[in-house]
Amino acid sequence: MGVIAHMRSRTTMELFQYWNAVRGDRDLPRRDEIDPAHIRSLLPDLFILQRQTNGGIGFRLAGTRVCALFGRELRDRQFADLWLASDADGIARTADQVMTQLTPVLLYASGAAESGEELDVELLLAPLASPDGTNDRLLGALSALSHPAWLHMTPLMRLVATGLSLPDASRNSPLDRSYEISTGAKVGVAGGRGRDNRRVPHLRILEGGKSG
Numbered sequence: 001m002g003v004i005a006h007m008r009s010r011t012t013m014e015l016f017q018y019w020n021a022v023r024g025d026r027d028l029p030r031r032d033e034i035d036p037a038h039i040r041s042l043l044p045d046l047f048i049l050q051r052q053t054n055g056g057i058g059f060r061l062a063g064t065r066v067c068a069l070f071g072r073e074l075r076d077r078q079f080a081d082l083w084l085a086s087d088a089d090g091i092a093r094t095a096d097q098v099m100t101q102l103t104p105v106l107l108y109a110s111g112a113a114e115s116g117e118e119l120d121v122e123l124l125l126a127p128l129a130s131p132d133g134t135n136d137r138l139l140g141a142l143s144a145l146s147h148p149a150w151l152h153m154t155p156l157m158r159l160v161a162t163g164l165s166l167p168d169a170s171r172n173s174p175l176d177r178s179y180e181i182s183t184g185a186k187v188g189v190a191g192g193r194g195r196d197n198r199r200v201p202h203l204r205i206l207e208g209g210k211s212g
Contacts, residue, residue, distance in 0.1 A: 007106060007167070009122045009143035011045045016104065016167055018042075019126045019139060027102040028127040031137060042141065048128065049079050049095060049138040056080075057095045057138075066142050069111070069121075071155025083109075087161045094164070098125045099135050108163035111144075111156035119156065120145040124167070 007013045018039055022029040036043060044065035049057050062074035070082065079095055080088040091107075098105050104126040111119040121144055128137040144151060 006165070007122070007124075008145055009141070011042050011141050011143045012106070012122050012124045015039065015042055015046065015139070015141045016124055016126065019104070019128075020169065028129050028135060030129045030131055030133065032131045034128070034139065045141050045143055047074070047140045047142065049125075049140060051096070051099060051136040057092055060137070065152070068152045069142070069144070069156055082159050084158050084160045087159070091161060095125060095138060098127055098138055102127045102135060104167050104169055106165045106167055107161065108165075109159040109161050111159050113150070113154045114157050115150070115154055117148065117150055117154060119148065119151065120162075121159065 007016065019029065022033050031048070039046070044063040047062040047066050048060045050060045052058050057079045059074040059077050059079060067074050074082075078092075080092040083091045094105060094107070097103075104124065107123040107125065109121050109123065111121050113119070121142060123143075124141045126139045127135055128139040129135050130137060
């Protein structure tokens with residue numbers, strides 16, 4: 001049975017609105033235009049990813065709560081390494097397509113701790129340019145959707161993808177455009193064209209992912 005995907009985290013919503021405001025009438029803002037002072041309360045949950053020379057996508061920066069969630073420093077680690085092995089390639093492709101197609105994506109996932117505890121999380125991936133204008137970075141947020149007693153004391157071992165949606169990045173709307181997706185499946189993105197004639201990803205259900 002499908003569910004309507006939407007932004008559930010205040011951090012996600014505030015970062016998306018800030019990203020949308022900074023880029024103005026462009027497809028994406030530059031890294032040097034992001035002012036940490038304007039999003040100070042969000043910083044512990046934020047991260048920046050960058051495409052590397054070997055083709056991988058790694059953490060350039062990661063906030064304290066993001067690192068604490070996994071019990072380790074994430075700088076210079078691969079983004080795909082946080083995910084279940086069967087999800088990793090699809091997640092890496094999704095992150096790459098956010099950069100190349102200049103379209104933000106909202107990911108939903110379930111985090112699994114070694115103790116068996118689970119935690120639902122929400123991730124925003126928004127395209128970000130280097131200071132020279134190259135679209136090779138992502139500005140992201142990772143937010144826990146609940147706060148159990150064990151949070152930040154028992155690290156997550158991996159993330160399992162459960163859904164994907166496309167925030168409404170139109171100039172006149174800070175809200176997200178929701179899509180119906182099926183739970184119990186990994187999702188990826190494929191190319192298409194949106195209302196403003198630039199390429200945007202469409203949902204594509206992939207086999208596997210979390211069941212139940």
